[in-house]
Amino acid sequence: MKIGYGHMGTLTMVVEMILEELGHEPVVPFRPTRQTLALGAKYAPEFACIPFKIVLGTYLESLARGADCFISGGGYGPCRAGLYGELHSRILQDLGYNAELIFLFPPLKKTVDFMRKLSRLKGRHSWFSLARIISKAWAKLNALDELEMMSQRLRPLELTRGQTSKAFEKGLQYLHQAKNRGEIEEARAAALAEMKKIEIDPTAKPLKIGIIGEIYVQLEPFANFYVEEALGHLGAEVRRSIYLTSYTRHDVLSTRGDMNSRSLAQPYLAQKVGGHGQNSVGDVIRFAQMGYDGVVQLAPFSCIPEIVAKSLMPFISKKFGIPVLTLFIDEQTGPTGIQTRLEAFVDLLEQRRLASGRYDFPGNIIQ
Amino acid sequence: MTARVGIPRALFYYTYFPMWQAFLEKLGVEVVFSRPTNKEILEAGIRETVNDACIPIKLFHGHVLDLKDRVDYLLIPRLVSPGGYITYCPKFLGLPDMIRFSGMKLPALISHRLSLRGLPGGLSRFLRATALSLGIKNPLAQQKAISHALKCHKLYHRLLLEGKQPLEASTLIQKKGRAGRNAALVTAAEAGTGMPRVALLGYPYTIYDSFVSADVYHKLQSMGVSVITPDQISPQELRRMSRVLPQNLFWYYSNRVWWAGLSLLQRKAVDGMIHLTAFACGPDAMVDKLLELEAKKARMPFLTLTIDEHTGEGGVQTRLEAFIDMLQAKIENNRNGV
Numbered sequence: 001m002k003i004g005y006g007h008m009g010t011l012t013m014v015v016e017m018i019l020e021e022l023g024h025e026p027v028v029p030f031r032p033t034r035q036t037l038a039l040g041a042k043y044a045p046e047f048a049c050i051p052f053k054i055v056l057g058t059y060l061e062s063l064a065r066g067a068d069c070f071i072s073g074g075g076y077g078p079c080r081a082g083l084y085g086e087l088h089s090r091i092l093q094d095l096g097y098n099a100e101l102i103f104l105f106p107p108l109k110k111t112v113d114f115m116r117k118l119s120r121l122k123g124r125h126s127w128f129s130l131a132r133i134i135s136k137a138w139a140k141l142n143a144l145d146e147l148e149m150m151s152q153r154l155r156p157l158e159l160t161r162g163q164t165s166k167a168f169e170k171g172l173q174y175l176h177q178a179k180n181r182g183e184i185e186e187a188r189a190a191a192l193a194e195m196k197k198i199e200i201d202p203t204a205k206p207l208k209i210g211i212i213g214e215i216y217v218q219l220e221p222f223a224n225f226y227v228e229e230a231l232g233h234l235g236a237e238v239r240r241s242i243y244l245t246s247y248t249r250h251d252v253l254s255t256r257g258d259m260n261s262r263s264l265a266q267p268y269l270a271q272k273v274g275g276h277g278q279n280s281v282g283d284v285i286r287f288a289q290m291g292y293d294g295v296v297q298l299a300p301f302s303c304i305p306e307i308v309a310k311s312l313m314p315f316i317s318k319k320f321g322i323p324v325l326t327l328f329i330d331e332q333t334g335p336t337g338i339q340t341r342l343e344a345f346v347d348l349l350e351q352r353r354l355a356s357g358r359y360d361f362p363g364n365i366i367q
Numbered sequence: 368m369t370a371r372v373g374i375p376r377a378l379f380y381y382t383y384f385p386m387w388q389a390f391l392e393k394l395g396v397e398v399v400f401s402r403p404t405n406k407e408i409l410e411a412g413i414r415e416t417v418n419d420a421c422i423p424i425k426l427f428h429g430h431v432l433d434l435k436d437r438v439d440y441l442l443i444p445r446l447v448s449p450g451g452y453i454t455y456c457p458k459f460l461g462l463p464d465m466i467r468f469s470g471m472k473l474p475a476l477i478s479h480r481l482s483l484r485g486l487p488g489g490l491s492r493f494l495r496a497t498a499l500s501l502g503i504k505n506p507l508a509q510q511k512a513i514s515h516a517l518k519c520h521k522l523y524h525r526l527l528l529e530g531k532q533p534l535e536a537s538t539l540i541q542k543k544g545r546a547g548r549n550a551a552l553v554t555a556a557e558a559g560t561g562m563p564r565v566a567l568l569g570y571p572y573t574i575y576d577s578f579v580s581a582d583v584y585h586k587l588q589s590m591g592v593s594v595i596t597p598d599q600i601s602p603q604e605l606r607r608m609s610r611v612l613p614q615n616l617f618w619y620y621s622n623r624v625w626w627a628g629l630s631l632l633q634r635k636a637v638d639g640m641i642h643l644t645a646f647a648c649g650p651d652a653m654v655d656k657l658l659e660l661e662a663k664k665a666r667m668p669f670l671t672l673t674i675d676e677h678t679g680e681g682g683v684q685t686r687l688e689a690f691i692d693m694l695q696a697k698i699e700n701n702r703n704g705v
């Protein structure tokens with residue numbers, strides 16, 4: 001089987017490794033571009049969310065490259081119930097493709113279904129060797145998350161703009177090539193060494209900004225206009241509410257989600273609203289308690305849970321004293337618009353910090 | 368002084384108002400509805416709501432604004448589940464919170480959970496909790512009001528099934544006191560008038576809100592078309608349709624639209640379909656595409672009308688006329704064996 005799948009940040013290379021190890025031929029998705037999005041948007045319903053359109057675009061590109069089958073998680077965006085994949089597959093059918101779509105739902109919610117599909121994917125491999133592959137993938141994921149977090153910390157400190165991103169890309173390549181545990185460990189060390197080479201200003205006290213919201217737009221940089229990098233270059237250290245290793249722990253392997261954020265949200269949003277709506281409210285509170293300067297909420301336009309969350313934001317933001325910038329993203333969103341709003345937001349946070357006198361010297365207002 | 372309870376004329380109103388009204392009035396509480404949607408209400412709602420919300424949610428805010436200074440309580444339940452593992456659109460789930468933290472100055476909110484999941488008697492539990500919030504503790508009075516309300520609820524949905532509009536139905540209920548046994552059972556659709564039969568698929572809060580939907584329903588009727596809405600498909604039939612897709616994909620109201628569409632397609636019970644979708648509605652994006660693809664497979668004429676802030680009367684009228692003309696021509700052709 002030539003298996004395609006959607007592009008989602010650093011997860012992409014991990015899926016590639018798993019599929020290869022299982023003896024399939026992965027059609028590794030390219031990083032999405034404006035063309036990918038335009039292609040998806042052409043065949044997707046107008047008000048489908050941006051993750052839906054990007055993934056559809058990626059599928060169409062992959063079909064042209066020979067993919068005959070796709071795997072996907074049980075749906076992101078507003079349509080967790082799996083509707084997402086169902087509609088993708090119907091649209092592809094209508095366009096005359098015969099590709100099969102395999103949806104993997106969270107294992108603890110639909111165990112039988114999950115195991116059946118898994119055993120198909122694993123082919124002739126024993127469960128034991130599957131477990132080995134998974135644990136290898138897990139090691140890679142951990143290394144990737146570590147690298148990502150480090151780049152987020154270093155970017156606002158770098159003396160020459162762009163160094164961190166360069167080192168990060170190199171690190172990704174090292175990890176991409178690593179095929180077994182030993183190599184992964186080596187690649188990880190080499191990647192971290194690259195990061196250590198970056199020249200930084202150790203005295204700077206950058207702003208700290210939390211990123212929250214829907215999972216796909218958080219994890220896929222193309223979908224969020226590279227917001228992490230942009231904020232880093234504006235001199236802010238960012239931290240997402242979702243990292244792959246934490247997401248997998250909380251959402252895929254358990255049915256309960258991130259308990260902590262949800263219980264924080266409880267007094268304000270008493271009901272689970274699907275997606276990450278309740279988490280988003282709780283995450284703001286969590287970041288506020290951790291002393292962050294501000295929060296950026298990312299959401300696809302028309303994403304229902306995030307809209308519910310957003311409508312509570314003015315209140316939460318005031319109550320916990322933390323500014324929140326909400327960015328709803330669709331295909332009309334332009335990079336310059338986002339950039340301007342980010343700049344204004346960072347400005348505001350700097351003013352606040354100066355006014356609060358929490359730090360005598362706001363180290364790194366990079367011009 | 369009797370308490371005055373306000374019920375916004377939006378969203379769940381169309382599913383539940385006769386029951387709530389019957390219940391509250393039986394308890395001696397005065398019920399006040401917001402005015403039917405008008406321009407002012409719509410615009411106020413748009414001003415008050417996060418600008419990324421769907422039209423029906425904005426409209427709901429508008430209706431709250433219209434009511435809030437005239438009442439002592441606002442009834443804004445948290446609709447969770449109509450039973451089983453189906454839930455309502457997340458916006459219904461978060462609605463009381465959205466309203467509570469919207470920054471409007473509000474009277475007391477009564478927002479108990481309404482969930483028919485799990486133990487039977489969800490409706491009664493909800494009603495009892497509501498009575499308690501109003502300070503009505505007498506269990507006998509509660510029980511009486513509950514059974515009266517449930518009776519009205521049942522009757523109301525039977526009348527909708529027969530093709531009555533919500534207001535018509537509620538007047539019928541009130542006039543007859545308790546029963547409207549022999550309401551005409553034959554819908555125009557089954558009478559076979561030679562005019563096209565058209566499915567009008569959409570949510571009760573779009574279809575029946577004549578302002579925001581540019582009154583598509585009556586426009587169609589006045590063209591002589593017989594209109595079928597999801598409310599006119601029996602629950603049994605909808606349940607049968609629910610097995611078509613590998614799993615239940617949507618939220619309650621969206622499910623009903625999708626199943627109704629499927630059922631009508633399968634039975635070839637209509638000559639054309641109109642999907643009335645709400646601007647910026649998350650689920651509708653999906654429902655609309657699924658319906659469109661199914662209709663295409665069945666060679667069923669299909670028209671999507673999107674309701675937005677300026678659903679211009681003129682535009683809708685022309686599009687409807689063109690669609691109906693096309694259907695009529697098709698019927699003619701078939702009859703002449705072309």
Ligand code: SF4
Nearest residue numbers: 421456458645648649
């Ligand atoms: S189903 Fe659609 S129109 Fe209704 S509340 Fe949800 S998003 Fe709005």
